[in-house]
Amino acid sequence: MTKPLAGIRIIDFTHVQAGPACTQLLAWFGADVIKVERPGAGDVTRSQLRDIPDVDALYFTMLNSNKRSITLDTKKPDGKAVLEKLIKGSDVLVENFGPGALDRMGFTWERIQELNPKMIVASVKGFSDGHHYEDLKVYENVAQCAGGAASTTGWWKGEGAGPMISAAALGDTNTGMHLAIGILTAIIGRQQTGKGQKVACSMQDAVLNLCRVKMRDQQRLEKVGYLEEYPQYPHEMEAFADKVTPRGGNAGGGGQPGWILKCKGWETDPNAYIYFTVQGHAWEPICDALGKPEWKTDPAYTTAKARQPHIDEIFATIEDFIKDKTKFEAVDIFRKYDIPCAPVLSMYELLRDESLRKSGSIVEVDHPARGKYWTIGSPIKFSDLKPEVTASPLLGQHTDEILAELGYDGDKIATFHAVGVV
Ligand SMILES: CC(C)(COP(=O)(O)OP(=O)(O)OC[C@H]1O[C@@H](n2cnc3c(N)ncnc32)[C@H](O)[C@@H]1OP(=O)(O)O)[C@@H](O)C(=O)NCCC(=O)NCCS
Numbered sequence: 001m002t003k004p005l006a007g008i009r010i011i012d013f014t015h016v017q018a019g020p021a022c023t024q025l026l027a028w029f030g031a032d033v034i035k036v037e038r039p040g041a042g043d044v045t046r047s048q049l050r051d052i053p054d055v056d057a058l059y060f061t062m063l064n065s066n067k068r069s070i071t072l073d074t075k076k077p078d079g080k081a082v083l084e085k086l087i088k089g090s091d092v093l094v095e096n097f098g099p100g101a102l103d104r105m106g107f108t109w110e111r112i113q114e115l116n117p118k119m120i121v122a123s124v125k126g127f128s129d130g131h132h133y134e135d136l137k138v139y140e141n142v143a144q145c146a147g148g149a150a151s152t153t154g155w156w157k158g159e160g161a162g163p164m165i166s167a168a169a170l171g172d173t174n175t176g177m178h179l180a181i182g183i184l185t186a187i188i189g190r191q192q193t194g195k196g197q198k199v200a201c202s203m204q205d206a207v208l209n210l211c212r213v214k215m216r217d218q219q220r221l222e223k224v225g226y227l228e229e230y231p232q233y234p235h236e237m238e239a240f241a242d243k244v245t246p247r248g249g250n251a252g253g254g255g256q257p258g259w260i261l262k263c264k265g266w267e268t269d270p271n272a273y274i275y276f277t278v279q280g281h282a283w284e285p286i287c288d289a290l291g292k293p294e295w296k297t298d299p300a301y302t303t304a305k306a307r308q309p310h311i312d313e314i315f316a317t318i319e320d321f322i323k324d325k326t327k328f329e330a331v332d333i334f335r336k337y338d339i340p341c342a343p344v345l346s347m348y349e350l351l352r353d354e355s356l357r358k359s360g361s362i363v364e365v366d367h368p369a370r371g372k373y374w375t376i377g378s379p380i381k382f383s384d385l386k387p388e389v390t391a392s393p394l395l396g397q398h399t400d401e402i403l404a405e406l407g408y409d410g411d412k413i414a415t416f417h418a419v420g421v422v
Contacts, residue, residue, distance in 0.1 A: 003030025003385060008187065009090040011036060011083075012067060015043045017140070017169060018124040018203060019096030020063040021176030026092075026183065027066035028378050028387035034086065034402060035064060035393065039071040039422055042395040055369045061392040062375045065365060069393035070402045071422045074105055078421040083107070085406045087115045091196075092183055096124035098137045109198055119196040120186040124175050128202040138203050143171025147207025152214040156232065156239060156247040164247070175206035213253045218245045229257055234309055252277055255304065257311050260344065261319045263327040271349075274327045276318055277340040278311075280304050285337035290321050360386065367391040396422065 005026055012023040012035040020035075020043070027033040037043055045059040073079040087093065093112065095102055102108070102123075112119050126138025127146070136142075144150045144165050154164025168174075182199035190196055208215070217227055222243050231251045232239035239246045252258030258277040265272040278286060283302070287295045295301040300310065307314060322330040327343035334341045345353070351374060356362040363377040368391060378387040399422050403413045416422045 001385065005030035006032075008032070008092065010034065011086050011090050011093040013093060013095040013097070013102075014124075015096065016045055017059075017063055017172035018175045018179075019094055020045075021169075021173040022122070022124070022179045022183070023067065023094050023176075024063055024065055025177065025180050025378070025380075028389065029385065031092075033067040034090075034398070035067045035069045036072050036074070036083070036086075037069060037395060039073050039396070039420055042069070042071065046395060052370055056367075056392065056394070058373060061365070061367055061370065061373060064392035065375065065389045067393055068398035068402065069396055070399045071396035072399075073421055074107075076419075076421050078416060078419070080106060082403070082406065082408075082416075082421070084115055086402075087112055087119060089406070090116070090119070091187065092120045092122060094122045094179070094183070099125055099135050113196070117195055118190060120183060120190065120199060121196070122179050122183050122186070122199040122201075124179055124201055124203065126203050128205060129200065131202070131204075133204075138171070140169055140171040140203075141165045143175070143203035143207050146204045147171065148211040148214055149207050152211060152245055152247055154247045155249050157236075161247075170207050170210055171203040174210060175201050175203045178206045178209065214245055221245055228305055228308060229255060231311070250275075256280060256340075257304070257308065258340075259311075259315045261315060261322065263322050263330050263343075264325055271344045271346040272327055273344040274322070274330050274334075274341050275344065276315070276334070278304075278307065278314065279340055282337065282339050283307075286339060289334060289337045289339065290317055292317065363389045365389050365391055368394065 008026070008031040010023055010026060010031050010033045012019070012033045014020050014023055014035075023031075023033045023035075035043070043060055043064070045063065046056045048057055048059055050057045072082055074083050087107075109121060112121055125134070126136050126143060127133040133146070138146070141150075145163065147170070149170050150163040150165055153166055155161045179199065179201040182201055186197050186199050221227055221240060225243075226233055226237060226240045227245070229251070230239075230246065230248050232246060250258070250260045256277050256279045258275060260273045261276050263272045263274055284296050287293055299306060301307050301314075325333070331341055331343050350356065351362065353362065359381065360377045361379060362374055364372050364374055366372050375389060377389050400413055403416065403422070408416070413422075
């Protein structure tokens with residue numbers, strides 16, 4: 001089967017997570033992704049948080065599958081010449097260096113266009129061009145703070161109150177996914193114009209794009225003065241006094257209130273919980289499931305707004321109903337009533353989840369140095385493409401092969417090795 005991106009060559013000048021996640025996705029779909037790394041060291045994630053001495057860390061192997069690796073010192077004249085050749089023969093260059101690093105290396109947008117007018121140059125930065133913070137270097141949690149996720153996540157009162165970081169990579173992998181959409185769009189655009197273009201996605205923008213409902217809430221709050229679906233309504237109206245969207249704990253973000261509820265064993269199992277959503281049109285089935293038929297007709301419960309003052313009582317009733325049921329048993333009951341809910345799944349459980357393994361969302365890969373390991377496969381499924389995840393490359397594993405493809409002979413390649421260009 002020909003993969004859809006076969007024939008697209010990508011120079012993968014990325015490191016850490018945001019850039020590598022983007023190029024890994026494109027490699028799964030068939031692009032020839034050539035990871036360009038500094039000789040001797042490579043991507044810093046190869047050596048960070050190693051679980052096996054001297055073997056590429058899982059951080060690296062889980063973000064760089066299906067790629068080839070060439071080492072190249074792009075600050076040396078010969079290294080620059082190799083990169084120029086690569087640019088001339090490639091479709092896309094993806095980078096996520098600190099602001100200005102590519103320019104300092106001599107590869108400005110103008111220079112790249114001179115070398116290859118069809119080139120698409122895709123970048124991740126912390127902030128967008130021209131932003132008053134454009135010079136800042138940024139990692140995941142910095143982006144979550146700058147993009148609105150941290151101020152709207154967590155508890156608004158009590159112990160642990162304050163902005164909170166999500167464990168999900170909203171700044172890193174999420175930005176990489178946005179960038180991948182930008183790259184594919186630019187490739188389609190190039191089919192029409194014959195020209196490449198610059199594509200950029202800032203981590204702040206990518207986080208903000210996921211905080212759309214919170215920006216919605218900010219505007220509603222400024223207009224209406226309160227947010228009726230927030231847990232503070234109506235008992236803690238002072239939380240809305242400063243007209244700043246408050247944190248909502250585990251509340252649902254849409255029009256359907258939801259909460260994380262305790263199940264059997266929560267006292268000792270940190271993940272013995274389910275998420276339960278009180279979906280408007282599922283109210284009657286919820287009453288049936290809970291054995292509370294009187295709530296079906298009581299005007300104090302029949303609309304979402306009427307229920308909100310009683311939402312704690314409603315959740316307490318559900319918790320009481322499931323206190324002798326495991327999270328899986330609880331979901332098995334509620335699913336019969338079409339109630340949107342799920343168990344809180346731990347990483348231990350997800351790693352062993354048969355459905356995820358069957359669908360290819362979790363896959364086992366054989367690596368030449370570490371042996372077998374599990375990684376997260378393509379979250380996107382196709383009818384005519386089953387992405388196969390292969391091992392991440394060892395540092396410089398394909399250096400000689402790629403140099404030969406670029407036309408360098410054995411003597412020249414040996415010289416490059418001898419003088420540390422590769
Ligand atoms: C992630 C980040 C904070 C790391 O910062 P850092 O470790 O200081 O690394 P930088 O990217 O700033 O710098 C890399 C340097 O290595 C150099 N370099 C990279 N690859 C090289 C190569 N193959 N040969 C020679 N030099 C190389 C760069 O030219 C740059 O040098 P310079 O600063 O002297 O110009 C920074 O890259 C960044 O802000 N990136 C943009 C946002 C982002 O993607 N964040 C991470 C999300 S996971």
